Amino acid sequence: MRTSCKSKNNLTKIDEMVGLDSVFQVLEYDELRGGKSIDTAFSLSIMKDAHIRLRQVRIFIKDAAVRLESGALQFMKGDITIDSKLGGILGMGKKILSKTLTNETAFKPLYYGTGEIFLEPSFGHYSLIELEDEDIIVDDGLFYACEEGVQVGVAAQKTLSSAFFGKEGLFQTKLSGSGIAVLELPVPESEVIKVKLINETLKIDGNFAILRSGRIEFSVEKSAKTLIGSGTSGEGFLNVFRGTGEVWIIPTSHIYDEIKNMNMRELTNPSGGMNTQQGNES
Template sequence: MRTSLNITNKLTKLSEMRGESIFQVLEFDELNGGTDVETSIKLKFMRDSGIKLKQVRIILEDSAVKLESGVLSYLKGNIELNNKFGGVIGLGKKLLTSKVTGETAFKPRYEGIGEIFLEPSFGHFGLIELEDEEIIVDDGLFYACEDTVEVGAAMQKSISSMMMGNEGIFQTKLSGSGVIVLELPVPETEIFKCKLINDTLKVDGNFTILRTAGIGFTVEKSAKSLIGSATSGEGFLNVYKGTGEVWLVPTNSVYRKLSGIGLKSMTNPEGTSNAEV
């Protein structure tokens, strides 16, 4: 038996993915709750700019999910919180994974029949499904998953990636089969999902957020010689080799510049051709 909350016409379903549970990304059509002038002005600016509030809904059908700690908003139905620590060894592994990846140690596990709503956010969410696969994602991207997905840590396999990759020594590893919710830094439409077949991808910067298990990661000089690397202005590049998929978010740096510096950095980027004399 499936329980259901009434989703009013104030919410639009952006995406849906079905596994043992149903995962939906919902969007509030409009926010009209401003009770003072300042808040109302901000809400109007957000409406005009197309910034909308989103929320993840999970429908449990006698199934179980794991959530990032602190993201639950509310739930309805016959749902129980049932964390499995796996004894002293399991607890130790969770604490170690938390320490090295920066993720929270405990992922609350909810099981039963009903609906779960996660905290609303002005951010962006993506739904992906693993089929006996493994992916490595940036820390902080994990939001929720089916209980059949294991959340762990992956250690960088080369000294260069550990020391110069700007990704840390460990990253979050998601493996198994099931649906995953990721909290993305940009809309999914702005993600470049690069497929490699025994090929190489070189990236100037650390704007890769996901790679599949068949992709190796190293850091290399942009040119064969140190002089060539220095004169190119690029220095070192993040290099991805193998067969699989790499997700890039090239627009994320634009948003960071707009937020922190303003439009001047975009209209007059640094470089010799734009140097002031």
């Protein structure tokens, strides 16, 4: 169930998902009004025009537990206890190994009890998803929070091509089990294309698939049958997803990178070319 409502304190609830003993919400600040200088006011004005909004995840729990990304907590209210036990030497070893393999933080503390939890606000984009006794594989850094029934682990690439040519590394983050999870996306969820496959094949020219169902097989293949054909087609290698399930792709992500790089070039060289006047005068 997803709802949206506006409160009197400059916050709008833009997404909500209700579990058995928990409620996950994504809140959005309508605008930031605390600027105390002209420079800050100018930046805030640009951000408002560009629809850049500050967002925050809020979680309600009732005799339940949630797991958070390390450092994600901002504040909490109620009878809530933090369990950051390492699980002994073996448990600590598994967590450190997971961090080494996936670049995820090693320790994800468990918060249990009854109350309200606010996570750190950011200008990022959040997605609420619900797992039902299933696995999904996501890009490193996407995991943000989840119910206790969702386990955060590691998935190894199953083919040599995906391990060495897929640019995803040898291992990725795997979420498995049942429950609600929060992902921090690089683009708004409205710009995510969720491709459903039924014994089908999806081929992508680029590294912008961020999530796939655990049953989807991932490999990297030549775009044509021969190396010469792949070279002349201009595509080279393609990321290939086969099976039944869902793949999330973010085709707009590289556009933001291009805009950012273009702005950096303009800042460092506003004239669009090298300043040769001094050299000509000399």
